[in-house]
Amino acid sequence: MHRVTEPTDPLLADFTALNDPARRRRVERDGGYFVVEGVLAIERLLALPQWQVRSLALLPKVADRLADQLDALDAPVAVADEAVLREVVGFDIHRGALASVERRPFPSLSELVNTGSPQLLVVAEGVNDHENLGALYRNAAAFGVAAVLLDDGCADPFYRRSVRVSLGNVLAVPTGRSRRLADLHEQGVTTVALTPRGDRRLADLGADVLGPGPLAVVVGAEGPGLSDETIAAAHHRVAIPMATGVDSLNVATAAAVALHHLATVAAR
Template sequence: MSQPRTVTDPADPRLADYTGLTDVELRRRREPAEGLFIAEGEKVIRRALAAGYLMRSMLLTPKWLTVMADVIAEADAPVHVVEPALAEQVTGYHVHRGALASMTRRPLPAAAELLVGARRVAVFEDIVDHANIGAAFRNAAALGVDAVLLTPRCADPFYRRSVKVSMGAVFQVPWTRLESWPGAVGTLHSAGFTVAALCLSEQAITLDELAARDDDRLALVFGTEGDGIARGTLAAVDEHVRIPMDAGVDSLNVAAASAVAFYATRPRNS
């Protein structure tokens, strides 16, 4: 059991993992390099621990000591107790949930490893918005997607906002970052996947048509709202797919589109 310790100095080196949490560029560079990520809120911390991630430390305001008592009792990592004003000074924002944990990342698996036994996978191409990534992971977890593949420029699913929006679903769905794209389309083909890109294209079939085929192994590719999927990707995939729209709307954002596509293409015999 770790004994909670009160910290009163915002410059205390024991709080280093939690400094500048609102500085996206700083955290994007620092967290993967140092092998850490931040879990925010009781539910997310518990889900990270349940998924087997190791805790480096925990930062709590006093009122959360009772709520997190069982976690503290089992923790080998230090537990730092700070007043809300100090937490805000250190992190850069009002920590209204009052509970943060610094967790240890695990090495990412190879894409080919994730594809073994998978039937439905999602590929996110250059999605840089952390909230969209978090929401898409929550959709993937809820709707039975077996794995998520991210292109090199995608946002970090373990960035604090992504984790928070996903409600910890980023810990449930196996994922990795591809080393090259669209070169990795070949990896998907080698594993027996039909690769379908959600896009606005004259040659696109409807999502209903794709779903009716019930492909045994299917990879769905999603791009950014602004630029859409890259031309090289569109040339490499097997199918272009569109979600039929009404009322003059031409597309959904990636979080909404992924939810619709995941549900429509779920394996029929599962």
Template sequence: MINAFGLLYGMPLISLDNLEDDRLEVYRNLKHTNRTRWQNTFIAESKRVVRRLVESDFEIESILVSHKRIESISDWLPADVLTFVLPHSLIEQLIGFNFHMGVMACGKRKINPLLSDFVSTTRRSTIVACRDVMDPENMGTIIRLCTAFGVDGLLLGHRSADPLSRRSLRVSMANALNLPIIQSSDFQQHLKELHERWQYDVAGTVLDDSAENLTQANRSDRLVIVFGNESEGLDQETLSLCNRQITLPMQGGTDSVNVAVAAGIFLYHLTRLV
């Protein structure tokens, strides 16, 4: 129970009845902004995602929770993190949308990992690279697929959706917190390094009947699977760095599928091959 001193089973809480506290600024007007991408922070939303953040090795700046939800999360609230408890209606004013989830948290981003952090020359390895996947839901789905199929790391072009945006993180079910992700300022150079230095096959996914048919494709021990933009696919500069091109055969007059759907099919097939 919460007592008059703002303690919940011994954990310090900060109860507020207005929105003037500067420490709430990171949560303000979230519906229309993703300012946290440039502030080295990110927002986790929902009980499940926030709990997975708490259980991860990411640092947490603060937690924001509705007074309606505080007791339901008391068993895993960290004792050393600022936890703001506000009336439900005030939180909705603060964030700018209906607060169905009841709990949010602000985490601190980590420094970009290096390629050497997830490449391997001693065991089978799969890396996914996304040139310009721009939809946050597609990004979140691809991240979840990567963890489901044992991918070692994710390489993103600089125009790709933020993997730690509120929507991407929610769709990924917080799996972005457990997958090494490089947000690259030089995507092509990283692909070139994976092939030339680390001896990975770099396979571009294309809509081209002359490319390798996925159902007949084999794989090497070290493989990078490259996916393109939702509407434009892979550009010629990126394709020139792929030593293989693989296509997904389709029927019924269908000429393409959603990039996240394609990622699931490619990963299922190529990670099962021996």
């Protein structure tokens, strides 16, 4: 650990101006890294050996809490008071914990899909809200999802807000790309599109309908939902019944309902 007293210290360079989203996205993309914020998310990070930590910036009390986990870490740890970190990041950093982490290339579909297993997957189309995406990963982790697959219209799952809302589970659940459902179908995946226009209820999907292979829950952004092309391509188009006057759920909540049902079906 290194005690830091000046906001210009090079150890804090990765965390400059976190309050400027456009600048941060550009800086982190160009630098090939992302930032994790919050003690719980960083504890999750430190428990996952697949990630390469570049540096950490911690309040003294947080450094004391994480001391045992930091002993084996091969990365510099800057310990600074709140006033110093506030000047660096641009806002009050009450959580007192930041880490910069090297990005990794996404695995291929063939690496993520096990055709001989009844695994669960989540496919997201156009989910461009960072908090919704983080919540989606948190729910995916809760129901044992093997991977979350994103199209090009989704937000960056490793943006600071997404990682924080996911409680670090963005780091634990593998992420891949999926631009067409046909690519998943070629891997033997059965796709279930969630849409208010579904022609059957989610509860009607049993093991006899779904089969023994991998299952993917396909969700879209709030508002537009899934594209007509994706809905038409899915093996099943299902709706979650709701009270009169309510036509949809938050995307992460809808995915959680579907994952609970499908996980229960798969366990029978």
